[in-house]
Amino acid sequence: MVRVATKTKDNVFVTAQVAVQQSVKPDNVVEAMYKLSDVHAQIDSYVSDVVRSCLPQMTLDESFEKKDDISDAVQKRLTVEMAAYGFQIHKALVTELVPNQDVVQSMNEINKQKRLRDAAIMAAEGEKIKVVKAAEAAADAAHLQGEGIARQRRAIIDGLRDSITHGSQEHLSTEKISELLLITQYFETLRDIAAQSKAQIVFLPHSASAVSDVSSQIRNGVMQAGAGGRM
Numbered sequence: 008m009v010r011v012a013t014k015t016k017d018n019v020f021v022t023a024q025v026a027v028q029q030s031v032k033p034d035n036v037v038e039a040m041y042k043l044s045d046v047h048a049q050i051d052s053y054v055s056d057v058v059r060s061c062l063p064q065m066t067l068d069e070s071f072e073k074k075d076d077i078s079d080a081v082q083k084r085l086t087v088e089m090a091a092y093g094f095q096i097h098k099a100l101v102t103e104l105v106p107n108q109d110v111v112q113s114m115n116e117i118n119k120q121k122r123l124r125d126a127a128i129m130a131a132e133g134e135k136i137k138v139v140k141a142a143e144a145a146a147d148a149a150h151l152q153g154e155g156i157a158r159q160r161r162a163i164i165d166g167l168r169d170s171i172t173h174g175s176q177e178h179l180s181t182e183k184i185s186e187l188l189l190i191t192q193y194f195e196t197l198r199d200i201a202a203q204s205k206a207q208i209v210f211l212p213h214s215a216s217a218v219s220d221v222s223s224q225i226r227n228g229v230m231q232a233g234a235g236g237r238m
Contacts, residue, residue: 008102009051011058019067022105023058025081028097035093042092053088054099057081067106074101164188 009025027050031039043049061077062070070077082099089096106114164184 009054011055013059013062015062015065015067015070017066019110020107021062021067021070023062023077023101024103024105025054025058025078026098026100026102027054027081027085028099029085029089029094030097032093032095037093038091039093046092046094049092050085050089053085054081057084058101067110070104074104077101160188163191 009027011023011025012020013023014020029050039046057080058077061080065073078099078101081101082096085096085099168184
């Protein structure tokens with residue numbers, strides 16, 4: 008196992024651990040025994056030279072992604088250089104890249120903050136979807152409620168017209184039907200107020216003429232609005 012300390016392109020100090028598998032060639036036993044006094048020191052030198060020429064050209068992230076490229080470069084260099092000494096290189100593997108401990112902590116903190124940010128964004132998106140869906144549901148409910156009220160009013164008007172004109176040739180005007188509808192709604196409102204368990208005392212002009220006055224006020228308001236729009 009060879010350990011080489013160097014730094015990457017982005018100035019991060021790392022320690023590379025390289026495992027080298029070698030054997031003596033059967034036909035070159037003499038060279039292997041007498042040409043080198045310290046085989047391991049020679050291999051360490053070649054490995055260190057290759058690693059220190061490769062890693063400074065890579066960033067820290069690239070060095071982890073390209074460990075196989077470093078291993079291939081080390082194996083090729085050792086195969087050529089150690090053949091002259093009677094050694095065969097079977098494999099050279101970069102087994103581990105160990106950055107400085109402060110760098111490791113910084114990288115972990117960066118990943119932690121990134122994940123926290125992603126979680127916050129997803130939570131905010133979830134709340135946004137809830138608010139949007141709630142607003143859409145409220146709008147749909149109001150729309151359906153409006154359609155239901157319109158159908159209810161239509162049915163009431165038709166019923167009033169039929170009950171009053173049944174068996175006669177009389178035709179009620181829109182104004183008369185509107186007044187009848189207002190009277191009906193007036194008494195329904197009084198009934199609903201009285202039906203409440205927490206009803207308070209409410210003073211109202213309780214007479215049919217009061218409803219007629221309300222009808223006149225609404226009609227006059229509509230006419231005045233129409234006249235203002237034509238000016």
